[in-house]
Amino acid sequence: MTETEKHNYDVIVIGAGGAGLRAAIAAREAGMRVAVICKSLFGKAHTVMAEGGIAASMGNVNSNDNWQVHFRDTMRGGKFLNNWRMAELHAKEAPQRVWELETYGALFDRTVDGKISQRNFGGHEYPRLAHVGDRTGLELIRTLQQKIVSLQQDDGQGGPASDGKLKVFAECTITELLKDDGGRISGAFGYWRESGRFVLFRAPAVILATGGIGKSFKVTSNSWEYTGDGHALALRAGSTLLNMEFVQFHPTGMVWPPSVKGILVTESVRGDGGVLRNSDGKRFMFNYVPSVFRGQYAETEEEGDRWYTDPDHNKRPPELLPRDEVARAINSEVKAGRGSPHGGVFLDIASRRSAEEILRRLPSMHHQFKELADVDITSEPMEVGPTCHYVMGGVEVDPDTAAAARVPGLFAAGEVAGGMHGSNRLGGNSLSDLLVFGRRAGVGAAEYVSALGGEYPAVTDAQIDEAAKSALAPFDAAGVDASENPYTLHQELQQSMNDLVGIIRKADEMEQALKTLDDLKARAQHVAVEGHRQFNPGWHLALDLRNMLAVSECVARAALIREESRGGHTRDDFPEMSSQWRQVNLICSLQPSGSVDVVQQPMVSMREDLIGLFETDELSKYLTNEELAQLPSKEA
C-alpha cells in the first residue's frame, strides 16, 4: 500500500478563499472538527484580489435600498436564469454577513455618520457595495483569516492557540474525492506541494470552495489556482455542473503591455465617474443600451453626469450597464476599427475627477498602472478590453444547505457553485455570495455530519493506491518517446478556448474547439514531467491540466447546445435571447467513458411573492407567453 499521511476530521473544506473560510467558521461554530485545505499559502486565495466591494442592501447611503431591490437587480443582471431561491437568500442575508465581519475586526470605509460606506456599481440600483478603497477582497480574506486565528485561540482556552479542532493545511492540493460503497463522501486525497508526499483526509463531509476556471482561457484576470479543480472533482465524484456555458468576460482588463494583458481594472473606476471612449473620443456606450434595459439608463451625457450627484432624479450612465453588455460593446467598437492603439478602448477618469480624489478612491489602480504600464491614471486615460473573469456555471447545489446534487456528504459554495448568478453576475455579488453560502455550506455540512451519529464512511487501501497511481502517472511518462510538455498543452488549450469559445461564439468554431479538446485530452495522457516530487510546478500543472480539460469540455458542449444569447453566453448565430431557453438549465455529468454528457433540465418557476416584485412589463421581456398568461393579476 502507498505510504500515506492520514487525518480524520468531521468536515473538510477545500479552499481557503472567502467561501471556504466562512464555511470553516460556521462548521467550527457548530462544534465540528474542521480542516481547511488550500493550494497556496493561507491568505493568498483569489478572494484577495477582489477590488470593488461587497454588495449588501444595508441602505447606509440610500435608505430606499432593501433586499427586494437587491433581489430584483440580481435577477435582472442574470437575465432571469438565476436560481431565484439562491438570489433571495443572498439578498436577504448579505447585510447580516457584512455586519458580522465588523465583529471579526474588519474596517470598512465609513459614511459621515460613521456607518459602513457603500458605492455604486454596475447593475445595482442604489449605492450598495461596502468597500475598503479598492482592496475589499484583501480586507475580507484577512478578516476571515484573523477570525480563524481567533477561534483557534478560543480553542486554546487561555493557553496558546490550538489547531486541534480547526486546522489549515496550506500548499496542499486535493486530487481526488473518495466515496464509500453507498456512494457517500468518505474523504479526500491529495499531495503536499512542498514534498510531493501524499495525504489522506478522512471525513464524512467535504465542502468544495475552490473558486473558478479562468486559467483555461488565455486572457484572464484569474490566477494559476483557477484551474477548475472543484468543478472537476465534483464531476468525477458523480455530481453535476449547471449552466457551464456562462462565463463572464469583464469589460475592463489591462491590454498593454502584453505580459499584464487581462489583469483587472476594477469596475469602481466607472462607478466613481470613469467613462469609456473610442478612438474618436466618443462615449460609445450610449449606443449600446439593449431593449430590456431601455428606460433604466441615461440617454444623454448630461443626464448621466448629473446622476453621480443626484441619483434620485436622474438615470445612471450606460457605462454602468451589467458587465456582459459593456464587454460586448467594447468588442464591437474594437472590431469596427474604433479601438485604442493596443486593441482596447479608453477608460478615462483623469478628465473627470481631481487627481486627489482618484488617489483616494482608487489607490491600487493608480499603483497598478503606474508600476506595470507606466501610465498615470490621474492624467492619462487607461487602455482596457475584455478579460475572462468569472464562471457563473458551477456545481448544482441545494440553495438552502449548499448540498451538491447526487453525492451525499458533498457541498459547494462560492464561485465553484452554480445557479446564484444566472447568466451573468453583478459586480460585488460574489463576495456577498461567498459569505452567505459559505456560511450555509458550513451549517449544512455540520447538520449532515451530526445526523450520521458518529458512523463515518470507510476508505479502503485500494482507493488510496488508485488515487496515488493516477497522481504519479506524469512521472512514468518521462523519458518515453512522444511525451508531451504540460506547459505547451496548457498554452494550446488557453488559445483555443479564447479564440473558439470566447466572448462571441459560433457553432462551427465550438465544434472545432471540441475536436481540439479531444485531441488535447489524448495528448494529455502522455504528459511527462522532469525532476522529482518536491515542489515541482511542472507536475502540478500536469495534474491541473486534467481538470481544465474536463471543465473546458463542459463549457464548450453546453455552449454549443444553448442556441440563444444571454448574459455571459453570446452566439453570433443566435443573437436573440429566447424565453424558451430561459426555462432550461443545462446539466453536465461525466460518463463512465470519461466524456461529458449534457442534458436539459426544466427550471423551477419562481415563487409568486417574488414574481410580484416585478412589473408585468418587465417580465414580458423574459417570460414565455404561457408563463405570462399564468401570472396572478396585479392589484392596482
Add this chain to the structure above:
Amino acid sequence: MSYTAHFRVWRGDAEGGDLGDFQVEVNEGEVVLDIIHRLQATQAGDLAVRWNCKAGKCGSCSAEINGRPRLMCMTRMSTFAEDETVTVTPMRAFPVIKDLVTDVSFNYEKARQVPAFAPPKNLQPGEYRMAQVDVERSQEFRKCIECYLCQDTCHVVRDHEENKKAFAGPRFLMRIAELDMHPLDAKDRQHAAQEEFGLGFCNITKCCTEVCPEHIKITDNALIPMKERVVDRKYDPLVWLGSKIGRRPER
C-alpha cells in the same frame, strides 16, 4: 524589442544549492516573474516559485533581486540595463524549501500568537459606528499583503535566528499597533507588544518601511507611536486609560 538577458537564479533545497546561469528572452513590458515563468516553460520545468495574482496584491512572489527584497511581479525588467545580470535568490531570513520558495511558517506562528480583535460587548452587529478619520490609521496597516519582505529585511532577525523567538517582526508589531488603534477594540495591547512580541528590539532603522511594496509607513506610523505609548504608560497607566476612553465613538 526583445533581447536576451543573463539571469542567475538560485537553485537548490534545504541541503544546499547554487546559482544557475540562464540566457533568456525578455519582451517589452515584462517583469521578473514573467522571466522566471519563461524559464519554467522552456528551460527548467521544475523551477520552484510562489506566485498567485501577478499584480502585487497577494504577496506571494517575494524574493531578493540583485540582493534587494522585492516582489517579482512588480519588478519591471526595464529597471535593468539590457546587459545587466539579474540575480534572483530566495528570501534570506527564512529557511529554503526549494529554489525560490522559502518556509515562511515563522510568520504564521507569530500571527497566531497576537490576541485577536476583542469586539465591544455592548454592540450588536450592525451597530458599529466609527468615523473615517478614526479608522484610517488602522486601515493603512491593513493594506499589508503579507509578503514578509519587511520581516526578511529587519536586521533583528535577518541573520539572527536566535532572536526569532522573542521578536515578532515589523509585520506583527504593526498588527498589534493596528488593533491598538482600532476605535472599538476592547483589549490592552501595549504591555504585550513590549514584553511578549519584542517591540524593544526595534531600533527604528526604517529598513522595513523601505522595502514595503504597499508603501506602508511601518516605522513612523506603527512602531514609533507604539513605542511612545508604551513609554508613556510605563510612567503613567492613566495615560493609557485616558487614550482608550477618549477614543470612544461619539454617537
